[in-house]
Structures are given as structure tokens and as C-alpha cells.
Amino acid sequence: MSSDLPEYPFAQPTALEPPPEWAELRDRCPVAAVRLASGDQALLLTRYEDVRQVLSDPRFTRQLHADGAARVTANESGGVFGSEQPDVSPTGAAHQRWRRLVGRYFTAKRMNAMQPRIAATAERLLDDMIAGGAPADLIQGFAFPLPVWVICELLGVPDDDRGRFSYWSDTMLSLSRYKQDEIDASQLEFGEYLWALIESKRVEPGDDLISELLAEELSPLELIGTAQGLLIAGHETTANMIGKMTAMLLADRSRWEQLLGERALVRTAVEEVLRFDANPGFGMPRYLSAEIEVGGTTLPAGTTVVNSMAAANRDEAAFGEAGEMDLRRTPNPHLAFGAGPHSCIGQALARTELQTALTVLLDRLPGLHLAVPASELPVRHGLLIGGIEQVMVRW
Ligand code: HEM
Numbered sequence: 362m363s364s365d366l367p368e369y370p371f372a373q374p375t376a377l378e379p380p381p382e383w384a385e386l387r388d389r390c391p392v393a394a395v396r397l398a399s400g401d402q403a404l405l406l407t408r409y410e411d412v413r414q415v416l417s418d419p420r421f422t423r424q425l426h427a428d429g430a431a432r433v434t435a436n437e438s439g440g441v442f443g444s445e446q447p448d449v450s451p452t453g454a455a456h457q458r459w460r461r462l463v464g465r466y467f468t469a470k471r472m473n474a475m476q477p478r479i480a481a482t483a484e485r486l487l488d489d490m491i492a493g494g495a496p497a498d499l500i501q502g503f504a505f506p507l508p509v510w511v512i513c514e515l516l517g518v519p520d521d522d523r524g525r526f527s528y529w530s531d532t533m534l535s536l537s538r539y540k541q542d543e544i545d546a547s548q549l550e551f552g553e554y555l556w557a558l559i560e561s562k563r564v565e566p567g568d569d570l571i572s573e574l575l576a577e578e579l580s581p582l583e584l585i586g587t588a589q590g591l592l593i594a595g596h597e598t599t600a601n602m603i604g605k606m607t608a609m610l611l612a613d614r615s616r617w618e619q620l621l622g623e624r625a626l627v628r629t630a631v632e633e634v635l636r637f638d639a640n641p642g643f644g645m646p647r648y649l650s651a652e653i654e655v656g657g658t659t660l661p662a663g664t665t666v667v668n669s670m671a672a673a674n675r676d677e678a679a680f681g682e683a684g685e686m687d688l689r690r691t692p693n694p695h696l697a698f699g700a701g702p703h704s705c706i707g708q709a710l711a712r713t714e715l716q717t718a719l720t721v722l723l724d725r726l727p728g729l730h731l732a733v734p735a736s737e738l739p740v741r742h743g744l745l746i747g748g749i750e751q752v753m754v755r756w
Contacts, residue, residue, distance in 0.1 A: 369395035369405055369667065370643055376738040376749050377605075377612055379639040383407055383672035392658045395667070401431035403646070403665040407672035409679035409696070411656045416668055417701035421647040422456075430648045431665035433745065456702070462577045463587060464706055466515075466570045472713045475514060479714060482510050483721040491725075495755040496732040503718070504603035504752075508596050511714055516588055517562060517569025525554070533589075534597050555585045595707045601741070601748030602711070603718045606634040608752050609686070610719075612735035619688055621727055624720070630688040631715045636695035637686050640740060641671040642747035645699055670696035726756040 371380035386393045391408045406412050415421060483503070490502035509530050513523045532539050532547035539547070559571055559581050566572035570591075574584055610616045610630070620626055645668045652662050660666065674695045675683045698705035705711065722729060731738075732753035739750040 366394050366396040366402060369397055369403070373640060373740060375736045376740045377609060377639055377735055379671070379675065383669065383675060387672060387676055391656050392660065397431055397433055397667075399432035401665070403431045403667050404660060405644075405667045405669060406655065407669050407676075408656060409673040409676035412668040412670055412673040412696060413700050414655060415647055415653070415666055416645060416670075416696070416699055416704070418653065419702045420651055421649055421653075421666075422703065423646060423648070429663050431646075433643060433646060459583070459587070460702075460706060462574060462579065463570070466573055467706060467709050469709050472709045475511070475710075476713055476717055478514060479507070479511055479717045480721055483507055483718055484725070487721060487725050491756070496753045499607055499752040499754050500600070500604045500749065501751070503722075504607070505600045507603065507718060508599035508714060509592070511599075511710065512592050512595055515570050515591070515710070516558070517567045517571055518558065522554070525550075529554075530592050530596050533593060551589070552585060555588050556581060559584050591707065594705075595710070597746050597748070599711050599714050601746055602635070602638070602715060604749050604752050605638055605640060605747075606631070606715060606719065607722065607729075607754070608731065608735065608738055608749055609634050609637060611729060611731045611754070613686075614730060616686065616688060617723075617729065620719070620723055624723065626688050627716050627719050627723075629691055629693065631712060631719060632693040632695065633686055633688055633690050634715075635697035636674045636680070636690070636693055638671055638674075638697060638747070640747035640749070641697070643667070643745040644669040644671070670699065726754075729754055729756045 367382065371382045373380050386405065386407045391406065391411055393405045393407070395403055395405045397403055406415060486503050486506055490497050490499070493502070506527065509527045510523060512530075513526050518526055529547050529551040532544050533551075559575070562569070562572045563575055566575065571584060571588065574587065579587065610620065616630075620630055647666045647668060649660055649662055649664045649666060653660050674680070674697065677683045679694070680690075698708040698711070732755045738752065741748040741750045
């Protein structure tokens with residue numbers, strides 16, 4: 362193995378600017394050998410068509426523990442990608458069954474019905490943030506608490522238990538901030554709590570995902586895996602995206618003003634921030650269990666491919682003026698939610714949350730602006746899911 366390979370992920374110039382390597386590789390080397398933090402080698406894809414092709418291929422999964430698969434991080438056990446997929450159904454027919462049952466719940470109709478409660482929670486969080494006075498950290502006060510509350514709503518967790526639920530999510534996601542015994546104790550408690558919650562829904566079903574899946578005869582273990590999987594896949598991703606969305610729109614305040622003047626743009630603006638995200642984290646790894654031809658190059662079976670959806674989302678071959686943010690862009694077939702059989706099952710919910718968060722911010726804080734220059738926003742390091750550590754704002 363050669364040691365002079367570029368190290369991946371690439372460093373970003375600032376939290377909102379993409380690494381220059383994305384454009385270089387798309388142009389000159391769309392299938393690029395890179396070295397991961399673990400020291401293992403992988404192939405990086407940066408072109409839109411190539412990324413879409415590999416993600417859409419049902420033969421390839423995130424089975425990163427297959428023999429010979431590259432390890433993403435040195436300490437793989439803490440990696441989100443090892444655990445993001447609910448344990449219930451890693452591959453094949455079991456995954457299809459799980460996805461069919463869980464997917465039924467995430468309808469646009471149901472998401473619309475949740476919207477007023479999401480808006481009310483967003484309002485309440487902003488009340489608290491405003492009461493604390495400016496400047497305030499939008500991540501701490503707004504972006505992180507909102508999605509965990511939404512997942513509680515989805516699972517039918519009673520209001521009084523939601524504070525504990527946030528703590529469990531925090532220990533699962535921010536492994537470096539807690540001691541191992543705290544993490545172990547928290548995971549045990551969380552498992553026990555979910556078990557009891559499931560039993561209570563069996564006795565008294567509600568209008569929630571757990572009650573619905575119980576009726577579909579998912580076992581308690583499958584249900585616990587599903588609840589944990591949804592929390593892991595749906596909390597930090599959405600929280601980070603709310604922070605990045607706000608930062609992107611405030612970094613050039615004419616974008617914020619455009620939205621204040623034309624609220625109908627909120628929907629397309631959310632799609633455009635998802636496309637334009639320069640700080641998406643690692644990308645989606647796939648283990649090639651069979652040979653495949655990508656963009657004229659044959660990739661051998663046994664290779665680990667890293668799909669950079671964010672680099673693909675800035676491919677001029679797919680998006681006109683890809684380097685510009687256009688809040689009206691339509692169509693916008695970005696890959697921020699992946700593609701194919703593992704694409705984000707929660708995307709209708711994520712869209713509802715992002716659109717609602719943005720609308721409430723525009724309504725309540727029209728004078729919102731960054732309290733620090735955009736170039737100084739601190740990138741969250743050491744995460745497979747990208748984000749900004751702190752978004753200090755005034756209003
Ligand atoms: C802005 C927010 C979000 C982003 C950017 C995002 C992104 C993604 C991506 C890229 C994947 C594909 C993974 C792959 O191909 O290997 C995915 C899968 C998934 N997402 Fe999301 N997601 C978000 C929010 C959510 C929410 C709110 C939920 C649910 C509460 C959720 C649940 C899931 C699940 C369960 C999967 C696995 C699906 C499968 O393997 O079939 N996500 N997400």
C-alpha cells in the first residue's frame with residue numbers, strides 16, 4: 362500500500378467552504394485512492410452520476426465489517442456508520458421488510474400532521490433563547506433540542522421523559538464527552554426505558570410509530586433497535602443541518618432578506634442548503650461485494666468506496682452554476698439524503714423540521730445575524746456527520 366495517498370476527509374478552509382480537492386478530483390480523478398483516518402485505503406467518488414450509481418445499486422451496503430472492508434475510523438466501534446443502520450435488518454430481505462414497515466409511517470400526510478407541534482416546540486425553544494439574551498448559541502438553544510423532541514413525538518415518549526431521552530441521545534452521540542462507565546450506564550438505562558415504553562404501548566396503544574409497529578408484529582428487540590436507530594440517524598444529522606442552514610443563510614444576509622421578502626421560497630431554500638452543504642461529514646461508504654464499472658473505470662470486488670454526496674452535489678454536470686446558492690433552484694435532485702434502497706427513510710420528517718425551523722426563525726427573529734464572521738464559525742471536529750460547533754447569533 363502506498364503511503365503518499367491524500368488523507369480523507371479533506372480539511373475545509375472554513376466551516377462553510379468546501380475543500381478545494383472536491384472540484385479538482387471531479388475534474389481530473391473521479392475515482393481517487395485515499396487514505397482514511399484508520400490508515401486503511403478506500404476509493405473516493407466525487408461525480409454526481411458515479412455517486413448516484415453506486416448508492417442506487419442494491420448489491421452494495423454499508424456492511425463495513427465485512428472481511429477486507431476498510432475501517433472508517435481508527436476506533437470503529439464509536440463510528441456512527443457502524444451503528445446508524447438499525448440492527449434489526451442489516452441487509453437483504455430483512456432490510457426490505459423493516460424498511461417497508463417503518464417507511465409506511467413516514468408519509469407526507471403524517472409529517473404535515475406533526476408540523477404544528479414541531480412549530481410550537483420551536484417557538485418555545487426560541488422563547489427560552491430570547492429570554493437568555495443575545496448573543497446566544499443557536500445550536501445549543503435551538504438546533505440540538507428540537508430534533509430529539511421530534512423523535513420523542515414520533516415514538517410516543519411522554520413529555521415528562523423527554524429530558525432523560527435527550528441525555529441518552531447525547532451520550533450515544535457525543536462519545537468523547539462522557540466517561541465509558543457513564544456511556545454504559547446510559548445505554549443500559551435507555552434500553553430498559555425503551556423496553557418499558559414498548560410494554561406500555563402494548564397495553565395502551567397510542568398514535569405513534571411504536572404502537573403501529575407493534576401491530577405489525579415487530580419483536581421488542583426489533584423495536585428497540587428501530588427506536589435507537591432512528592435516534593442515531595435522525596437527531597444529530599438534523600440538528601447539525603439546522604445550524605448549518607442558519608449559518609449559510611446568514612453568511613450572506615441578502616439570502617435571509619430574500620426569504621423575509623418571499624416566504625414561499627422556504628421550501629426550495631431548504632433543498633438548496635441541503636445541496637450546498639460544504640460540511641456534510643464523511644460521505645457514505647459502500648463495500649463492493651462485486652465488481653462494478655463506474656464512469657469507465659472497473660472497481661474490483663472487495664473495494665471500499667466512499668461516496669461524497671456533497672462533492673457530487675456541486676457537480677456542474679448535474680447542477681447549473683453549482684457553486685452558487687440559488688434559493689429558487691428547481692428541480693434540485695441533490696443527494697444529501699443518499700439514493701437507492703438505503704436512502705434516508707426520515708427525509709420527509711427532516712424536510713418538515715428544517716422548513717418549520719426556518720419559518721419560525723424568520724417569523725420570530727427577522728433581524729437575526731451572525732455574532733461572529735462566517736469565516737470564524739468553528740467546525741465540529743472528529744465527527745462522521747459534519748456540523749458547526751457553535752453558531753453565535755444576535756437579533
Ligand atoms: C437533515 C437531516 C438528515 C440527513 C442529511 C440524513 C441523511 C441520510 C443519508 C445520507 C442516509 C443514507 C445512508 C446510506 O445510504 O447508507 C440516511 C439514512 C437513514 N436516515 Fe437520514 N438523514 C437525516 C434525517 C433523518 C431523520 C429525521 C430520520 C428519522 C427520524 C432519519 C432516519 C434515517 C434512517 C433510519 C436511515 C437508514 C435507512 C436504510 O438503511 O434503509 N434520517 N439519512
